[in-house]
Amino acid sequence: MDTLGTKKTPFNGTFDGQNFSIYGLYIDNETNGFYQGLFGCIKGANICNLSIKKSCIKAFNTVGAIVGAATDKSTLFNCHNYATVSGRRNNIGGLIGVSAEDNTYIDCSNYGEISGLHRIGGIIGSSLGKIAIYNCYNNGHVYGTYDDIGGILGYMTIREKWTYTLINCFNNGQIKGRTYVSGIIGGIGGDYILGVIPDPPMPMDFQSIESTDETPVRFSSSSIPVKINTDTSSGGKNSSIEEAKRTPTKIYFSNLYNSGRIESKYVSHTDGLVGRYEMEIIPAGIKKYGGNCFWNIDKCTITDKTEQWQEFVESPDNIASLSDEFMKSIDFVKSLNDWIDKHKSKYKYELKYWTSDTLRINEGYPIFENIKK
Numbered sequence: 001m002d003t004l005g006t007k008k009t010p011f012n013g014t015f016d017g018q019n020f021s022i023y024g025l026y027i028d029n030e031t032n033g034f035y036q037g038l039f040g041c042i043k044g045a046n047i048c049n050l051s052i053k054k055s056c057i058k059a060f061n062t063v064g065a066i067v068g069a070a071t072d073k074s075t076l077f078n079c080h081n082y083a084t085v086s087g088r089r090n091n092i093g094g095l096i097g098v099s100a101e102d103n104t105y106i107d108c109s110n111y112g113e114i115s116g117l118h119r120i121g122g123i124i125g126s127s128l129g130k131i132a133i134y135n136c137y138n139n140g141h142v143y144g145t146y147d148d149i150g151g152i153l154g155y156m157t158i159r160e161k162w163t164y165t166l167i168n169c170f171n172n173g174q175i176k177g178r179t180y181v182s183g184i185i186g187g188i189g190g191d192y193i194l195g196v197i198p199d200p201p202m203p204m205d206f207q208s209i210e211s212t213d214e215t216p217v218r219f220s221s222s223s224i225p226v227k228i229n230t231d232t233s234s235g236g237k238n239s240s241i242e243e244a245k246r247t248p249t250k251i252y253f254s255n256l257y258n259s260g261r262i263e264s265k266y267v268s269h270t271d272g273l274v275g276r277y278e279m280e281i282i283p284a285g286i287k288k289y290g291g292n293c294f295w296n297i298d299k300c301t302i303t304d305k306t307e308q309w310q311e312f313v314e315s316p317d318n319i320a321s322l323s324d325e326f327m328k329s330i331d332f333v334k335s336l337n338d339w340i341d342k343h344k345s346k347y348k349y350e351l352k353y354w355t356s357d358t359l360r361i362n363e364g365y366p367i368f369e370n371i372k373k
Contacts, residue, residue: 017050183258
């Protein structure tokens with residue numbers, strides 16, 4: 001079928017599925033299928049109350065069951081994927097292939113098998129701009145041939161003065177790749193580590209993600225304004241770049257957990273939530289602005305990084321490892337709900353409370369109240 005919305009005429013309205021499910025969505029366009037999904041491209045759109053079931057999406061690059069590429073303050077609310085989603089190249093997500101320019105995702109989930117090369121995520125393949133994710137989870141297998149493979153998000157690009165929010169989410173799916181593989185995000189980095197600091201925020205450039213190369217895509221563009229201090233009296237032309245590296249980015253990560261098994265061919269991850277932090281300002285930002293987050297040490301073995309890789313940036317102190325037994329306990333559920341009671345007034349969207357998995361639909365790990373498989 002043809003997707004709804006293209007890069008020339010993106011869908012920009014509201015689509016309310018009214019809690020119905022779409023069955024039999026079949027897309028087979030592995031040769032040149034960019035921006036593939038129920039919606040190819042959306043801009044400033046709202047999509048809600050929709051599930052994709054018993055379907056299969058196979059395409060080339062920038063693929064999601066619901067949206068290929070989302071931009072310009074789009075929102076997905078209460079959307080769920082059970083379909084198989086695969087791409088021959090990069091930016092493959094259970095719901096969204098690429099998210100750019102300040103989008104929000106609330107109460108969404110993935111149960112489908114997701115696969116591709118680079119930047120593969122259970123919910124979103126790649127994020128290029130400000131992003132907010134609340135109450136989302138992945139229970140599907142996520143496989144990547146190469147790097148940046150995550151249960152919620154494959155790769156997050158950060159930029160100066162932007163904010164990034166990931167609150168009250170979990171992964172219990174198996175996550176597998178070559179390198180930079182982890183339960184929540186495969187990798188977090190930014191273009192300004194290379195000396196490019198976009199100001200104002202980068203517009204959605206669809207051409208920047210149309211790559212057929214098998215190497216990771218940086219998503220930078222020669223048209224992006226570059227903010228570099230050339231006043232040598234204040235420390236040289238790179239002084240603003242060095243200052244950016246020292247200033248913690250506003251990254252609000254809180255009340256997240258990973259209980260899924262993490263597997264990789266080489267060095268696996270920095271911790272059980274994030275596969276790699278490309279700069280010190282990233283874990284510094286998580287530590288300064290975020291809250292406690294957790295990963296299952298029995299499902300995720302840290303490789304000795306000192307012998308193979310020297311560029312690893314250490315995890316922030318508020319990302320902690322827990323035993324499998326404790327993560328299935330009532331005490332762990334209580335700690336998650338205590339955080340919500342303390343912080344829920346700070347957030348625009350309602351945070352879901354947690355309960356014990358008495359029905360064993362999540363292998364005994366905490367689930368949201370009223371969750372149904």
